[in-house]
Amino acid sequence: GAVVSQHPSRVICKSGTSVKIECRSLDFQATTMFWYRQFPKQSLMLMATSNEGSKATYEQGVEKDKFLINHASLTLSTLTVTSAHPEDSSFYICSARDPGLGHNSPLHFGNGTRLTVT
Amino acid sequence: DAKTTQPPSMDCAEGRAANLPCNHSTISGNEYVYWYRQIHSQGPQYIIHGLKNNETNEMASLIITEDRKSSTLILPHATLRDTAVYYCILVSGYALNFGKGTSLLVTP
Numbered sequence: 001g002a003v004v005s006q007h008p009s010r011v012i013c014k015s016g017t018s019v020k021i022e023c024r025s026l027d028f029q030a031t032t033m034f035w036y037r038q039f040p041k042q043s044l045m046l047m048a049t050s051n052e053g054s055k056a057t058y059e060q061g062v063e064k065d066k067f068l069i070n071h072a073s074l075t076l077s078t079l080t081v082t083s084a085h086p087e088d089s090s091f092y093i094c095s096a097r098d099p100g101l102g103h104n105s106p107l108h109f110g111n112g113t114r115l116t117v118t
Numbered sequence: 119d120a121k122t123t124q125p126p127s128m129d130c131a132e133g134r135a136a137n138l139p140c141n142h143s144t145i146s147g148n149e150y151v152y153w154y155r156q157i158h159s160q161g162p163q164y165i166i167h168g169l170k171n172n173e174t175n176e177m178a179s180l181i182i183t184e185d186r187k188s189s190t191l192i193l194p195h196a197t198l199r200d201t202a203v204y205y206c207i208l209v210s211g212y213a214l215n216f217g218k219g220t221s222l223l224v225t226p
Contacts, residue, residue, distance in 0.1 A: 004161075006161070034213045034214075036216075043205075043216045043217060043218050043219065044156075044162065044216040045216075046213050046214075046215065049213060091159070093161045093162070095161075095162075095213075095214075103212075104150055104167075104209065104210070106152070106164040106167060107164070107213070107214055108164060109161035109162045109163070109164075110161050111160055111161045112159070112160065112161045114159070
């Protein structure tokens with residue numbers, strides 16, 4: 001079945017530095033990937049939609065200059081948290097669906113990246 | 119996407135069936151009912167989905183009422199590893215919008 005791989009699974013960085021998170025579709029090509037964020041004891045919130053070969057679209061309230069998304073190939077999207085601050089500490093999760101299975105096929109999720117900013 | 123309503127928490131004894139309800143009274147004709155679950159500190163896991171017919175796979179069964187205004191996810195023989203937050207989501211393509219889900223606790 002469709003597999004989405006995310007790396008790293010856990011990262012600790014100092015305030016003011018940038019962190020890059022990778023999301024890969026392992027056995028299918030994904031023109032679209034979705035990035036979510038989850039704070040403790042809360043549900044997942046959609047941050048942005050990553051589109052291969054074009055600009056990402058961001059949900060209301062998500063700063064595009066802070067959360068840089070690059071979808072340079074059909075199997076890789078990256079999320080860079082720039083100038084990270086402690087309030088950016090969260091669980092970041094990517095997802096994608098296999099377009100070959102239809103637009104109503106299940107979204108598959110990576111295992112998430114736990115970001116801690118000190 | 120239309121909203122769903124789920125109980126915040128449920129308990130189930132190990133080995134018994136877990137029946138998780140979901141109300142979606144404003145569902146539109148082209149929206150599928152999807153179920154995902156999230157075990158602590160992991161990404162959500164797809165369980166099952168359906169449009170109007172009942173569905174069954176190796177993980178669970180999905181019962182959708184005839185008017186499609188509610189559905190029930192059934193885990194036929196719950197195990198301790200089924201303890202998770204279960205999300206019922208309505209989808210018509212595009213991304214998923216997660217509600218608060220039901221926190222299911224399976225007890226020995």
